[in-house]
Amino acid sequence: QKEVEQNSGPLSVPEGAIASLNCTYSDRGSQSFFWYRQYSGKSPELIMSIYSNGDKEDGRFTAQLNKASQYVSLLIRDSQPSDSATYLCAGEKGNYQLIWGAGTKLIIKP
Amino acid sequence: EAQVTQNPRYLITVTGKKLTVTCSQNMNHEYMSWYRQDPGLGLRQIYYSMNVEVTDKGDVPEGYKVSRKEKRNFPLILESPSPNQTSLYFCASTLGGRQPQHFGDGTRLSIL
Numbered sequence: 010q011k012e013v014e015q016n017s018g019p020l021s022v023p024e025g026a027i028a029s030l031n032c033t034y035s036d037r038g039s040q041s042f043f044w045y046r047q048y049s050g051k052s053p054e055l056i057m058s059i060y061s062n063g064d065k066e067d068g069r070f071t072a073q074l075n076k077a078s079q080y081v082s083l084l085i086r087d088s089q090p091s092d093s094a095t096y097l098c099a100g101e102k103g104n105y106q107l108i109w110g111a112g113t114k115l116i117i118k119p
Numbered sequence: 120e121a122q123v124t125q126n127p128r129y130l131i132t133v134t135g136k137k138l139t140v141t142c143s144q145n146m147n148h149e150y151m152s153w154y155r156q157d158p159g160l161g162l163r164q165i166y167y168s169m170n171v172e173v174t175d176k177g178d179v180p181e182g183y184k185v186s187r188k189e190k191r192n193f194p195l196i197l198e199s200p201s202p203n204q205t206s207l208y209f210c211a212s213t214l215g216g217r218q219p220q221h222f223g224d225g226t227r228l229s230i231l
Contacts, residue, residue: 017159041217052209052222053162060217097161105150105169105215106177111161 012036015098015110024119028085032098032110037079039100039108044072044083047095047112056096057083088117121146125210125223132200133231140195140226142210150213151193152177152220153185155206162209168193200230 013034022028030044041060045053057072059065059081065072071084081100085092095114099107123144132138144151152167154177164177168187182204184196193212197204207227211220 043219050207050225050227052225054222055219058217058219101217105213106152106164106167107220109162111159 012102012108013098013100013110015096015113017111018114019116020113021116021118022088024088024090024117026088028088028092028115028117030083030085030096030098030113030115032081032083034079034081034098034100034108036100036102036108037076039102041101042072042074042081043099043101043107044070044081045097045099046092047097049095053097085115090117090119093117121221123210123212123221123223125208125226127226128224129227131229131231134201135199138197138200138228140197140208140210140228142193142195142223143191144193144210144212144221145191146212146214146221147190148212148214148221149190150215151187152211152213153183153193153195154209154211155179155204156209157206165195165208197228200228202230204228205230 044056047053059072059074069086073082095112097112098110153165154162166185168174210223213220
């Protein structure tokens, strides 16, 4: 079992709708989680970080963390074609190291 | 501007010819890391460094070496490259704790 799992997709969402990306993790010791966006051939860029149970909102993005169920999600409201990318979920495992999911490819259809 | 700089951005070379990919950060970060990214496999850590002269293996260290003689630099060395090391490589750094990792622009290596 992978330590951080994501559905590889592609996830296709109409423009203007809500995109919902999910991630599960196996290490209960992980305390910090990050969502990165990666365009094809480019480097990952941080979208959201979350450390506590519950929701964290930043503009059109909302990250949700449920430590009891060991999942992290990212909601993108009012999806735009520019949101089309691969979204990587990562959990911190100690010594500043991150465990990465393989990523979910998101396609926003105009 | 805070950044992580990798060089070269692209390299095509042949099996067995030693190469070095440089990585430099200007944020005074203690922690630096090298990843490779292959289709369907996500980011896999090769080596990381907690501080000067402190390095450790990640998940896929075979065939690679690193050094950390200065805080800002963390070069990745392939002493005898092989075709299975053809990949997209990223260097990253972080202040640590709950801080995110900052990535370089990537180096696309092709080993023929």
